[in-house]
Amino acid sequence: MKFPNFLHEGDTIGLVAPSFGCADEPYKSCMDAAIKRFEGMGYKLVEGPNCRRNDGIGISSTPENCGKELTDFYCSDDNDMLIACGGGELMCETLDHVDFEAVKAAKPKWYMGYSDNTNFTFLLNTICDTAAIYGPSIGAFGMEKLEPALEDVLQVITGKKTTVSGYDRFEVESLKDGAHPFVGYNLTEKKELRLFMGESETNRVPEFSGIITGGCLDCLANLVGTKYDKVASFNEKYKNQGVVWFLEACDLNVMSIRRALWNLDRAGWFVNTKGFIIGRPAFAWKQEMMGLDQYNAVTGILGKYNVPIVMDADVGHLAPAMPIISGAQVSVEAAENITLKYQV
DSSP states (O other): OOOOOOOOOOOOOOEEEEEESSSSSSSSHHHHHHHHHHHHOEEEEETTTTTOOOSSSSSSSOOOHHHHHHHHHOTTTSSEEEESOOOSOOOOGGGGGOHHHHHHHHHOEEEEEOOGGGGHHHHHHHHBBBOOOOOGGGGGGGSSSSSSSHHHHHHTTTTSEEEEEOOOOSSSSSSBBTTTTTHHHHHHEEOOOOOETTTEEOOOOEEEEEEEEEEEHHHHHHHHTTTOHHHHHHHHHTTTTTTEEEEEESSSSSSHHHHHHHHHHHTTTTTTTEEEEEOOTTTTTTTEEEETTTTHHHHHHHHHOEEEEEEEOOOSSOOOOOOEEEEEEEEEEEESSSSEEOOO
């Protein structure tokens, strides 16, 4: 696994929009504020041509434009790290226009994004054997006062922190809108992990470790079985270390979560798994359908591996989220809280 250099003062951050851009409020104001914040910290920023566009379907521009921007900026020597403008819906359509051979041959650099950006963070791991950061889009850093999770991200991307832990509370409904673009998280809920060994719930799971990879389940279930599915060779390469999978669902209901996991399972993705970290599901939070909830939607498929499953973790769409160094060797401890110790 190739690890990029961490960010240093004076470096240049490139902004790209292979999924949504920041054309509308509150995203435009948030990006502008984030740029000012990073410039105040001593970094230079350069925007890709699609960052403020909104002429695409489910992404910032055409798939051709988005794929070209991503390839050009990743392979360019004029920036040192890339941060996505946002998530979105149809970043998968850009993949045919990303030159993965050029990306693989380029000097590695950190790419950070989440949600729809799984279409690149995960493929950097599994196609290009390059680490990435599953973390916030640029607009999050426009917040008036940075939340601890965002401070953690800054510590991780600068190489000052290799251990992160979960947070005490989380939000279900964000207060951010066009009139209030810079508000912090609406931390109304107390975080309580649910821990399983196989299908059996417990109050503590043994420490587990491996190469961490994964992302948004909505995207992964779409990639499986396509020409971009290189998980079999990834699993073979890292069979001695094993794989820690982090998974989180956005728009999927509990039935869709179970179907998606069935799909990945039957494709052989989890053969070398050492454990699972499951983020709080956005749409399916507290949902129940015909006896299925967010917990047995997962354990009903993954329980057979008899490995630790950490659920309701601080990963994904219900903020805050721990920064994930996707592709790194990680050790995971989970009881009342979860701690990730990365080796990079």
